[in-house]
Amino acid sequence: MTRVSKQPATPGISPREAEILALVGEHRTNAEIGAQLFISVRTVETHVSSLLRKLGAADRRELADRARPAQRSAVLPAPLSAFVGRVREREALRAAVTTRRQVTAVGPGGVGKTRLVLSVAADLGGAFPDGVWFVDLVPVTDPAMVAAAVATALGVGEQQGRSLGDSVVAALAERRALLVLDNCEHVTDGVAPFLERLLARCPQVSVLATSRARLMVPFEWVYPVPPLSLGGAPSRDGSPSRDGSPSRDGSPSRDGSPSRDGSPSRDGSPSGDGPPFGDGSLFPEGEPDAVALFRDRAAAVGWTIEGEQVAQVADLCRKLDGVALAIELAAARLPTLGLDGLVAGLSDHLRLLVGGYRADDRHRSVRAMLDWSQALLSGDDLALLRRISVFVSPFTAAAAAAVAGFDPLAPGHVADGLARLADQSLLSVTASAGGTRYRVLETIRQYGTEQLAAAGEREAAPARHLRWCLEVAEELAASGEEGWRVRFDAVADDLRAALSWAAERPDRRADAHRLALLLGRLAFDRNLIGESQQRYEQAAALTEDPAALRLAASVAACRMRGDDAYRLWRAAAEAAGETPGAARDLATATTTFFRKSGAFVQRPPREEAAALLDRARELAGDDLAAQAAIALADCAAASYAFFAERPAATPNQGERAAATPTEGERAAEAAARMTALAERAVDLARRLDDPLAECAALFSLIGARRRVGDEAAAAAVARRRVELLEHLPLTPDIADELIDALLIATATSIGTGDLVAAHRWGQRLRDLPLLAEAGHVATSRLLMADALAGHDTDVLAASGRFLDGWTRAGRPQARNFGPAAAAVALVHDLRGDRAARDEWFAVLDRMGVTAEDRAGYSPAFEAIALLHHGEPALALERLDAPGAWRIGILKQWHVALRVEAAVLSGHPKAADLLTETRPMVAGNPIAGALLDRAAALLDDDGEGIRATAAAFEAAGCPYQQKRALLLADAG
Structure with a gap:
């Protein structure tokens, strides 16, 4: 997300209005502003209306111009420990990102990819005026949900008739932005097609990704992230590597939790910037990054590395292959094992584990480190660590007890075990509105999953996780509490992961079907209607359930997906026999x-239907x-x-x-x-x-x-x-x-x-x-009603939401929304802003609205404007033009305005038209008042004209009320 730039103080503008003004300047939709500030869309529209009035802005476009921030800066996950070294890597990666459309930082787990990428993204914030956006793909288990994760990070919701992927592309189509995708390796089947569409349709967007393997997409520029420099040993690319940062796989800063050593960096700079320790000849080219990182993390846990220990530290770092995660975990053990214990214990385990796993060499040291780390745990804590690896999102102690609390681990002992694992930096801890949550770091989670098989719990822990997910989903589905959506968001990725696991097992198909139905309902209620349709279809596929297909069809209809709804209703019929x-x-x-x-x-042939x-x-x-x-x-x-x-x-x-x-x-x-x-x-x-x-x-x-x-x-x-x-x-x-x-x-x-x-x-x-996100649908009729009534400030405020919604939907051909755009043009015309009026006429053209389409409403709108500007003869000409009168909702307005235009222009048959028209508008209070006013004008009856003002007021039409008073005064 992008940080809101502070606006200069403006007299009469409240702090809340200043926040909204800044976000309008960033071209946020009202729905996005409401979501970011935790207020309703209606409240946002009220503030926008107030800002238009206070600043004298003609419309949202002018308001955005006045609010445009000088620069947008990146808001990235904030590391709680210092970033050490990696000078050359940062320079090389910065250069790659500024010259290439898509760069992938590739390397093994724990090498420091994420921290390196985050530092580079922070450095480049000023080069991307529309923001740097960070997307954590760790919780995503389904490749099809990559676009949903990106949409969540961008604050983009689904619009009717468009997928989330298309909504993201539409949102970024005209932005110069940097998208950071972290941990792509497990969802490359979803990342690759998403990036191909994004790069092809968003020419000013750049992508910086991290992965353990290249993504194999067009335009990809691969940057191998080497281990930390070890002093005298060249890195894989022949140059010393310099990153001492923890990686996504092991970095506790991923979710804002305390650092692995328990304390954040004091001043944001590496503590290793002090005088070198030991003999400078030991490192003639400068202190290696691996040693600098160990020293920094050791200082954070209150341990000082003495000069005579430097060589021993360097040896330990070499045995850890310069892997940042391993070095950080080793440094965290200093208070309990000391440097000698670290070296001895690690050496023993490395000797035992070499060649013991079917893994390539680059992963072997991380596995050794993890085996060594877990060897220091009790049996109960080992069981707990591997069992909680089934969680893909932060979880509570109660959730861990439900999933991991079985023999030999008692449920009542789980909370204490979580605290011990967190103390040993095997879990990250974060506070949230729902209480303390724990998260298994990704590398450790993957390792723990492997250990489930070794312990004979390959089925037991995931099965308990599935049962827990079903209970949570059922409780959420039955909940009427206001905060259920926040709770759903916190567990949604676990529900999806449990569903994926169960769907692959024939003996779990009934549970998978049940969970898919629940997730379909929850997703719909959460306004994730694309996923809702997907889950209902998944439920149907699991059991050939016609009821699930019917639900999927109805969701498709809500999404304006006629092809899908038609297909699914036919499939339901086939399933029903x-x-x-x-x-x-x-x-x-x-x-x-x-x-x-x-x-x-x-559309299929009519004969088929x-x-x-x-x-x-x-x-x-x-x-x-x-x-x-x-x-x-x-x-x-x-x-x-x-x-x-x-x-x-x-x-x-x-x-x-x-x-x-x-x-x-x-x-x-x-x-x-x-x-x-x-x-x-x-x-x-x-x-x-x-x-x-x-x-x-x-x-x-x-x-x-x-x-x-x-x-x-x-x-x-x-x-x-x-x-x-x-x-x-x-x-x-x-x-x-x-x-x-x-x-x-x-x-x-x-x-x-x-x-x-x-x-x-x-x-x-x-x-x-x-x-909420389909602003062009949501506000289309309200714009027309308010424009005719004369609520111009409300129209100008809501017009931004209308245009945002249509733009975010990809600017489709939308002839049905012509009246709304024409209504906004009318308001600008009445305000005397011809340039803004013409811009909205251009919107009508871009929507594919033809002159024939406009014939049902444009003559009436144009007549109102022409009468307003004192041109009744032109108004009458427009209303009487051949083909100007269709079966439209403004038919009664049309004929009543025609009478007023005839009277004001001195048409000889005005009285006859008045008589002919009365029966045609019976029951319409506004059209009737227009005729009463025309009659009073014809008779030069000033009091009669003034009397119609009350009728217009009662009918909720302040514009015509004011016009009646003006006409009375003019007479």
Whole structure:
């Protein structure tokens, strides 16, 4: 993450606003700002609105320009011990990173890769203005979760219709940043494809990785990290190596815990900077890094190396092959063994272990060190160390007792054993909100896993870990506590690791299936909906469970993945066999085909969907639920055909005479057919007492009501859809339908002039947790409602979230979001900022919104702006332009504005238009008030004009309220 640069004090700006201003300057989304500052997105939007007002900024873009920090600096894991030596390696690696796109620091475990890379990344912070981002891959056990780990580090969440990997690429596409990926060796199958996409699509991003083997990706530049210099013995690349830092594999600084010796460095500089000890001729080229590191770590535990001991230290470091982790562990033993005991004990074990393992030479010294270290432990502590190696994330003492507390180790003795292991630097310790947590250093964890097999516990400890994970997952799934998400985050990697272990064992498939279902549910509730779908599909694969496939399909629908939802519903039908359940699945696949038509990447032929529905009828029998699902599919198919085949435009006032009765008759017949289908589906759903099915059926009824011009009835049905679902638990199927219901309820409320309700529904949509990162979806309707109402400050604040969400989603073609972008353009136009207005018109173009698409709302928006600027004749011309009037949600606004434009421009038929239009806007309080104001203007009735201000105020439209007062004063 990047550190927030402090902003200069500005009068009237609170400290919290200053924090938010700085993050806006870093182009953070409101969701990212809220997550970093632990406040709600709504609170962020309120502060942004305040900042726009206080700083006089026109929009979020200008606000970001004013807040732009001079420089971003890296925030990396803070080492708690001094970094020693490695001068040449640091220089070489810095040069590589500044000239190469992707550099991999390669070397064995414990050699010091991580500390070297962290020091180089800190040095280069100023060269990457958009930040240095550190990603710890140690807890990641599934290669498919690499992108998720990177997304977490970046603060990037999943957006509907995009994978986390694509979201990360979108977030970094225009940034000059350095991404540090640590410990890639166990997930190279996930790292390699991720980096290929990242480097190809993010031209200003560089990657610095650590691994035990090269990643084999294009553009990779491999830098071998040598052991520490030993004095007289050249390193592998022929030059003395100079790193005395602990590696990721053994460094306690990985998670911010106390250093292995128990104390941080005093002043950030190596304690070995003092006068050299011993005979300077012993090291004619200077003190070797290995000896300097041992001396520094010895001093940290209160042990002074005397001059006559220098040669003995150098010999010990040579026997440890200059491996930083081994040297650090050896130095930590000085208080109990002394230097002589260290040398003697290590020598014995090295002699015993050479050639004793099937490992290459570069790992042999680390294994020797670990064997020697564990030889000093009691039997109980040895058992505890190997058993807790099953944890991949920091764990509590209670968790360790549950997993490791079996014969010969009593559960009650586990806590004491953890303390002893921590004292001996075999565990790192960190304090957290949930209490003290322990972490097994990675090299030791891998070694402990091997020891499980040697002790005959290869199955016992992982099995107990699996049982513990199942209990934790079930408790989390049942929890209603506010802080469950923090607890889930703390154990999520262990749940995933346990699932991977169980899924590979036939005798554990039932447990794996159970855990996959729980993880699918928890991931969904945590808004990790991509993983949720993956886990439900995994559960289905373990047992051919149609219920899991149905859950996966519903999650895919929430993600706007039409292809996946369609595929999964078909797979559920196949798994269900020739049953009514299969009929329901096939019918739902058909419904998905029609209702999610815009969410398909490659839509199958329409004939295929029709065949699925025919097969569903064959399997349904008398099953009421199957019949209801088929009724929904019939509604979806009819609705799709109805709107796909409707006339491109509805004639405007000047074109009506040319309309043929045949067209109107066809529309009425189609609407009647849709109404009948929808009412049948509603009836079946009510007989089933299924609010979700009823809500889906009402979707088609709304279309039928709007097609015959009954906007008030359509709005009432839309409200009913929300009421059916808003108090139900947010399961995947309900969430998908609720998003749609809120979108339509907001739109129909806007259309009928109920801006108060539109704002309420829009807020509800904006605040859905699933849409926290999909700002363009969450704010789309609210922007339109607030722009028409005149809440310009709120619109400008929320427009940043809208644009951020669309940008983070990869700037897809998004014609459905044209009204939102046009609404923001309207607000800028009303404020007199033509440049900002034109920028938002450019956004419309980039979204692929055509002139035909805009015909349902742009004429009304443009008329409002033209009337505002005193150009009623142009407004009337725009409203009367051929093709300017479509079946859009602003139809009633359109005709009412047309009357006002006619009156203000002195059109001779203004009075006739007023009379003709009244019946068309019945029940719309804003359109009605517009006509009342037009009538008062026509009669030059100043008091009548002023009286309409109260009507606009009551309808939640302060813009038109102020305009009425201005027009009254002008008259």
